Amino acid sequence: EIQVAESGGGSVQAGGSLRLSCVVSxxxxxxxxxxxxxxxPGKQREVxxxxxxxxxxxxxxxxxxxxTVSPDNAINTLYLQMNSLKPEDTATYYCTATWACGNGWSxxxxxxxWGQGTQVTVSS
Numbered sequence: 001e002i003q004v005a006e007s008g009g010g011s012v013q014a015g016g017s018l019r020l021s022c023v024v025s026x027x028x029x030x031x032x033x034x035x036x037x038x039x040x041p042g043k044q045r046e047v048x049x050x051x052x053x054x055x056x057x058x059x060x061x062x063x064x065x066x067x068t069v070s071p072d073n074a075i076n077t078l079y080l081q082m083n084s085l086k087p088e089d090t091a092t093y094y095c096t097a098t099w100a101c102g103n104g105w106s107x108x109x110x111x112x113x114w115g116q117g118t119q120v121t122v123s124s
Contacts, residue, residue, distance in 0.1 A: 019079055068080070
């Protein structure tokens with residue numbers, strides 16, 4: 001069974017940085033499409049980064065230039081580096097995986113395996 005587990009959340013002031021980690025077990029990370037989503041209170045879950053099994057990386061415009069997703073396949077881990085954080089980035093961040101995502105990379109329904117989430121709080 002594939003499992004993903006996030007870590008690295010915390011509290012930071014606006015303009016600061018955080019790096020989230022997601023460890024994959026039960027399958028080889030590089031053979032999966034993976035993504036980071038976030039959900040703020042009262043809002044829908046939204047994608048912030050995706051990396052497909054062919055290493056194609058995609059970001060929504062809201063985080064492009066500030067967030068960077070990177071894999072470390074030697075340890076089956078995916079990172080999300082978040083820079084220039086804003087109060088509106090405050091949310092629970094989730095790591096997720098599926099077999100293939102392609103053009104559906106931003107759709108929550110495409111992803112099968114989800115972590116428990118890690119809280120990121122950005123204060124002004």
